[in-house]
Amino acid sequence: MTLRPGAFLARVKERGDYDTAEDAERAARVVLALLGAHLVGEVRAQLAARLPESFSLILLNPLKSVEPLSPERFVRATAAWIEGATEQTATWDVSAVLSTVADTAGEDLTGQILLQLPPGYDLLFGSLQPT
Template sequence: MRWEAFLEAVQERGEYPTRSEAERAARVVLALLGAHLVGEERNELAARLPETYALILLNPLRAAEPLGPDRFVRATAAWIDGATEETATWDTSAVLSVVADAAGDELMRRVLLQLPPGYDLLFGRPQRT
């Protein structure tokens, strides 16, 4: 996926008035996501993203422990100036739903297996329980 197409999709889904707001959300969410994925799934996902975002996903800070979806959203809010948990949920879902589209169903299934329960909703891919 090209950078412009990825960012345009994030901007549209997040209803951001500017491209820079979409860019900020994408960078934060992908850095946090990269801290929670390992191995082949992280590499495959990075290969399906634009290079700029692939590098962010592949070079994250290491998470001390896996964050559940609620804590992931709170961490996103902490990294985005002026964000609330509500706006961070919006930001997270806007970015991760575009990531899920780029990944495809088979890779998303494997990615979700690495994450705590509940991330399927953030990716816009509700799973049967």
């Protein structure tokens, strides 16, 4: 299911308790750029197809990552890219965006996404990874 840009952002804004849509969009852009660096192939293409076009382009043209980031380093990288963010606020940003991504992707695709990520991302997506 593809969400309209406004609906996707509205969910991120609500989950992140942001004051403005611009704050929600900034978080979504950073998190999706970092996520895109970790996903490859059909999984990345399937997720991009379910996101609003402006966000799918960010996912498909990601920031470059030399190695997969652990969840902790992913949060730190997010904090570094968002002006004025701390690790605590970045954790909130990442969870707001990734839980919305999980809802948009659906259970099966989210499971495939988690298989491409280092252990521990399940909590950032708002679910527990099966062991």
